[in-house]
Amino acid sequence: MRERDVIKFLSEKLPIGDDCAVISLKKTNLLLTTDMLHRQTDLPDGMTPYTMGWRAVAVSLSDIAAMGGRPLGVVIALGAPEFERKFLEELLDGALACCDVCETKLLGGDTDRHSELTIVTTALGEAQKPVMRSGAHPEELVCVTGDLGRTAAALELLKAKEYEQANALLRFTPRLREGQALAPLASSMIDISDGLVRSLYQLGEASQVGFKIDATAVPFALEVEELARTQDELFEMGLFFGEDFELLFTLPQERLLDARRACEFTVIGRVVPKGEGITMQLGPERIVLPDRGYEH
Amino acid sequence: MRERDVIKFLSEKLPIGDDCAVISLKKTNLLLTTDMLHRQTDLPDGMTPYTMGWRAVAVSLSDIAAMGGRPLGVVIALGAPEFERKFLEELLDGALACCDVCETKLLGGDTDRHSELTIVTTALGEAQKPVMRSGAHPEELVCVTGDLGRTAAALELLKAKEYEQANALLRFTPRLREGQALAPLASSMIDISDGLVRSLYQLGEASQVGFKIDATAVPFALEVEELARTQDELFEMGLFFGEDFELLFTLPQERLLDARRACEFTVIGRVVPKGEGITMQLGPERIVLPDRGYEH
Numbered sequence: 001m002r003e004r005d006v007i008k009f010l011s012e013k014l015p016i017g018d019d020c021a022v023i024s025l026k027k028t029n030l031l032l033t034t035d036m037l038h039r040q041t042d043l044p045d046g047m048t049p050y051t052m053g054w055r056a057v058a059v060s061l062s063d064i065a066a067m068g069g070r071p072l073g074v075v076i077a078l079g080a081p082e083f084e085r086k087f088l089e090e091l092l093d094g095a096l097a098c099c100d101v102c103e104t105k106l107l108g109g110d111t112d113r114h115s116e117l118t119i120v121t122t123a124l125g126e127a128q129k130p131v132m133r134s135g136a137h138p139e140e141l142v143c144v145t146g147d148l149g150r151t152a153a154a155l156e157l158l159k160a161k162e163y164e165q166a167n168a169l170l171r172f173t174p175r176l177r178e179g180q181a182l183a184p185l186a187s188s189m190i191d192i193s194d195g196l197v198r199s200l201y202q203l204g205e206a207s208q209v210g211f212k213i214d215a216t217a218v219p220f221a222l223e224v225e226e227l228a229r230t231q232d233e234l235f236e237m238g239l240f241f242g243e244d245f246e247l248l249f250t251l252p253q254e255r256l257l258d259a260r261r262a263c264e265f266t267v268i269g270r271v272v273p274k275g276e277g278i279t280m281q282l283g284p285e286r287i288v289l290p291d292r293g294y295e296h
Numbered sequence: 297m298r299e300r301d302v303i304k305f306l307s308e309k310l311p312i313g314d315d316c317a318v319i320s321l322k323k324t325n326l327l328l329t330t331d332m333l334h335r336q337t338d339l340p341d342g343m344t345p346y347t348m349g350w351r352a353v354a355v356s357l358s359d360i361a362a363m364g365g366r367p368l369g370v371v372i373a374l375g376a377p378e379f380e381r382k383f384l385e386e387l388l389d390g391a392l393a394c395c396d397v398c399e400t401k402l403l404g405g406d407t408d409r410h411s412e413l414t415i416v417t418t419a420l421g422e423a424q425k426p427v428m429r430s431g432a433h434p435e436e437l438v439c440v441t442g443d444l445g446r447t448a449a450a451l452e453l454l455k456a457k458e459y460e461q462a463n464a465l466l467r468f469t470p471r472l473r474e475g476q477a478l479a480p481l482a483s484s485m486i487d488i489s490d491g492l493v494r495s496l497y498q499l500g501e502a503s504q505v506g507f508k509i510d511a512t513a514v515p516f517a518l519e520v521e522e523l524a525r526t527q528d529e530l531f532e533m534g535l536f537f538g539e540d541f542e543l544l545f546t547l548p549q550e551r552l553l554d555a556r557r558a559c560e561f562t563v564i565g566r567v568v569p570k571g572e573g574i575t576m577q578l579g580p581e582r583i584v585l586p587d588r589g590y591e592h
Contacts, residue, residue, distance in 0.1 A: 001379045009381065010405040013388050021403035023368050023420065025321075034330065034373050034418045036408050072319050077330050077416070083297045085305065092309050107317035109306040112332050115412045120373070122330045122418045124319065 018133050018206075019066040019191060020125065030072075031125040033063035039117040046158040049087045051167045052119060053094030059193070060123035061102050061174035062245040066191035067132070068183025069125035071104035071176065076121050079114025091119075094171075102176055129183060133206035136188040136250040142211055142269040143259075145178050146246040148196055149224030152237035156227050169223065175247045181262035182249055189249040195242030198293025200278050203248065210276040213269035213289070242293050314429050314502075315359040315487060316421065326368075327421040329359035335413040342454040345383045347463045348415060349390030355489070356419035357398050357470035358541040362487035363428070364479025365421035367400035367472065372417050375410025387415075390467075398472055425479060429502035432484040432546040438507055438565040439555075441474050442542040444492055445520030448533035452523050465519065471543045477558035478545055485545040491538030494589025496574050499544065506572040509565035509585070538589050 001009070020031035037043055037056050047055075057074050064071050076095055078088075092109070099106045104123075150169045157166035175191070182189065188207055192199045196218070200211050220238040228234035250271055251259055259265070269280075278289050297305070316327035333339055333352050343351075353370050360367050372391055374384075388405070395402045400419075446465045453462035471487070478485065484503055488495045492514070496507050516524075516534040524530035546567055547555055555561070565576075574585050 001381055001384070006379045006384065006407045009384065010388070010407070013392070013405075021369060021371050023403065027322075030326070030368070030420065032369065032371055032403065032418065032420050034371050034404075034406065034416060036373050036375055036406070036410075036414070036416055038375065038408070038410055040411065041409060072326070073317060073328065075317050075328055075330050075418075077332050079332055079334065079414070083302050085297055088297070088302065088305060092306070096309070107319065107328065108330075109309075110330065110332070111302045111306070112334070113337060114332075114334055114414070115336065116410065118332070118375070118410070118414065120330060120332055120416045122328065122371075124326065124328050124420065 019063040020069070022130050028126045028128055029130050031064050031067050031069045031127055031130060033060055034120065034122045035059045037119045043117060044155065044158055046163050046166060047170060048167050049090035050094035051170050053091035054098040054171045056119040056121045057095045057098040058172055058174045058245065060121040061104070061176060062191045064123050064125035065174045065176040065179035066189055066247060067127055067130040068179045068189065069127040069130060070180060071102055072124045072126055073105050073107040074099060074121055074123045075108040076106065076119065077110040077112065079112040079118035081113065081115055083111060102174055127183065131183050131186050131189040133188055133190050133203050136203060136207035136209050136271050138209055138271050138273050140187055140250045140252050140271040141256060141267050142213065142271060143251055143265045143267050144196070144219065144246050144248050145175050145263065145265045147219040147221040148244050148246065149221045149238035149241065151243035152241035153221060153223035153227050172245050174245065178247055178263040182247070182259060185255045185259045185262060186249040186251055189247055192244045192246050192248050193242060195240045195293035196248065197239050197289045198242065198291070199248050200289070201291045204274070204278055208274050210272045210274050211269055211278045212272050212276065213280040215280050215282045217266060217268045219266045240293055315362040316365070318426050324422045324424055325426050327360050327363050327365045327423055327426060329356055330416065330418045331355045333415045339413060340451065340454055342459050342462060343466060344463050345386035346390035347466050349387035350394040350467045352415040352417045353391045353394040354468055354470050354541065356417040357400070357472060358487045360419050360421035361470045361472040361475035362485055362543060363423055363426040364475045364485065365423035365426060366476060367398055368420045368422055369401050369403040370395060370417055370419045371404035372402065372415065373406040373408065375408040375414035377409065377411055379407060398470055423479065427479050427482050427485040429484055429486050429499050432499060432503035432505050432567050434505055434567050434569050436483055436546045436548050436567040437552060437563050438509065438567060439547055439561045439563050440515065440542050440544050441471050441559065441561045443515040443517040444540050444542065445517045445534035445537065447539035448537035449517060449519035449523050468541050470541065474543055474559040478543070478555060481551045481555045481558060482545040482547055485543055488540045488542050488544050489538055491536045491589035492544065493535050493585045494538065494587070495544050496585070497587045500570070500574055504570050506568045506570050507565055507574045508568050508572065509576040511576050511578040513562060513564045515562045536589055
């Protein structure tokens with residue numbers, strides 16, 4: 001089975017379909033999310049242990065951010081064939097530093113012998129009103145925080161042995177502040193873990209809507225614009241590659257001013273009826289964006 | 297580094313040292329725990345996908361039980377080189393069945409390509425008064441629920457191709473009911489995931505006490521008594537092997553009657569001052585129990 005079929009199969013059996021599991025308590029909702037990173041696909045050669053630890057924590061906190069949540073804590077589990085003290089120390093320092101920046105705590109850790117280096121992080125958060133993927137309506141604005149393609153650019157830089165710049169790009173700060181500021185305003189939200197286009201499809205499916213994106217409005221990261229030699233490469237890195245962990249959200253037009261006061265973001269298009277599909281205006285052309293992205 | 301050194305190193309950096317991370321909310325405490333099972337050490341040949349799913353959930357719920365908690369939900373993440381529909385379906389059925397028995401819900405699932413089969417489960421629970429590992433005092437009683445050595449026996453049965461009986465033994469029911477019933481009474485508690493002796497050392501270290509165990513009182517599982525050919529084998533399977541997930545707890549003598557009304561268990565010894573170490577009375581001899589167990 002392909003990953004997408006697996007997810008579809010799981011979603012028939014389980015209440016999945018958002019960035020976190022939501023557990024209602026009396027006065028708030030708990031948000032729970034687990035992520036698994038492993039050597040082959042997520043921890044390439046040249047990524048420092050510090051960056052690995054940072055990123056493992058950041059990936060899970062990004063899921064909390066995507067629902068407008070406040071983090072309550074993170075636990076980390078590490079599987080490796082061998083544990084070297086220096087490696088472990090640096091990795092933990094990275095994880096702790098990311099927790100610090102996000103004003104949360106690393107609450108626990110566990111290790112396990114494992115043939116492939118594997119880092120599992122679990123984040124717990126809370127949100128009085130979690131922002132789901134399912135609340136978008138036609139006519140609303142489509143927006144993203146930050147810029148796109150940083151991880152794709154970082155991997156290119158790793159290949160070119162530009163380790164320092166690459167690692168700096170890989171240590172993204174989860175958009176917790178933005179997520180919380182947008183929570184009362186956004187009608188739907190998701191983090192861009194599988195690429196902008198795949199995330200649009202996920203949002204579209206949950207909300208039963210389509211999207212029309214304006215290519216000229218999409219904020220590509222400077223590094224991507226420098227590295228990409230053709231428009232195809234630019235789109236590949238910025239629209240499809242993913243692992244960017246920016247927030248993609250929809251906003252009723254009348255809340256735009258309030259949202260601008262809440263945080264920085266870019267309007268990249270509009271929500272349209274589902275029948276119109278997911279398209280991008282590229283000069284005079286309106287192209288259909290194919291439903292593909294980073295499968296990991 | 298050996299696993300024990302790794303844990304020691306982690307515990308210097310992180311607030312670990314109990315079965316779950318504890319997060320205080322206004323009116324309750326949240327309990328958070330993550331476990332990673334993988335093919336090589338935790339999912340041997342002959343274990344059915346149904347048993348794998350059951351056991352992955354049960355291992356995490358056992359950590360909630362060990363703190364006297366009530367489960368709020370479980371999320372599961374699965375890594376495998378390939379996903380077959382039938383395998384996934386059976387695994388999920390096992391996970392769902394265990395959640396059912398424990399009156400909790402599977403709230404989310406995720407999958408990931410991975411060279412080695414890996415199942416990661418995270419359980420969230422709550423407890424108004426979590427039972428820590430650190431509350432034991434000299435003179436108190438040492439007790440265990442159920443009987444010991446079932447997983448060790450199950451692995452022997454797998455080798456003998458007695459698949460059905462082995463899988464049944466492997467699908468243990470987490471001691472949630474017992475944990476909650478004992479929470480107001482027990483002074484310290486832990487689940488026996490690394491073997492009785494290793495768990496005694498963990499409890500002893502957290503509480504700064506020693507233990508004196510009575511060999512004749514230890515409840516070995518019937519299957520272990522049948523399979524073990526010598527006393528050494530019996531002790532190996534029942535005292536050191538672990539993965540039993542029974543609760544080990546300490547109890548002030550005056551609460552014994554209340555505890556007997558709360559659930560079934562066996563008194564196996566007494567808490568003693570730390571200086572006396574961790575020993576077992578075996579006929580006329582008092583032997584020192586070596587600090588070793590199942591490292592996984």
